[in-house]
Amino acid sequence: MNVLAGISSAGQPVHEQVPAAQVVGGRYRLEATPALVDGCAAGDLVEIDDDGRVSVIERGGNLAIQSFAERDAFDVDQIEALRKAFAAEGGLVEAPSHRRFVVVTVPVQAGFPRVEAIMNGWSETTGSGWSFGNVFDKEERPLNWW
Template sequence: MPGVTVEELAGHSHVRLLAGLGAGGHLVYETVLTRTIEPDLHLVLGTPAFVEGIAAGDRIRVHAGGSFEVVQRGGNICLLVVPAEPPGADDLAPLRDTFDDLGGIVELPPDRRFIVITVPAAAGFDTVEAAINEWTVPRGHHWEYSNVYDPDGNPLNWWD
């Protein structure tokens, strides 16, 4: 996992974070793998799929109701890919190889309905975008950044 050591994985826990509003205006939560540093301070160990604004390696302060603030960035960007149809293992191999070469990791649930990619920002946005577009465009898949823009679409600039 980019930016997270084996020692940090030891003693992991989970926090329930607010992901937004779902159908019918109901609050949606995602359980995220973390390591507790202090009672309300957590190191994110697993990049979430639906909670926007964070990636593995970030330190977050969790508030009542599942809201949170980023205390320190871990240096990883998150991409969320929504495939037009679930990809097969052979189809994923080139994507995994490409992001392995960039120091990243490609993860997806067993039903393969989405893909989460965590990659160090040091790989460079041009390189990351070229890599993801090379795989997604021919397949008709959609992708987006999950921790690069604020809710109004402005760059967060945490990588500068």
């Protein structure tokens, strides 16, 4: 499914292809957490408007986390370390073959302190920042869906 990720500096819409299964009518269940589209995660039931904007109808219970490489790409070992850390929490770490970013999907039951500890420790070793993709709105206020 093609969803709106934002607008480019040239004023053109930027879309991200996100795996999703059509549930009924115009509703879809996200099968992966987007890298560029904020506000949603794998497992969410969503609607997509004509412009490709996502509206979450029902939360799937997963936190979305994104990290973008400060250098050219993350090392394979760095990504594997993150995968191992989140596997113990029931999480999934995905990265494209170019490894310029990673996306983490983890059940909210893992808890914010644990998730933040893993990401902060990993961030120290990679030198890259990270952010939640579905915890805050555009004004940085908590969405409080959990």
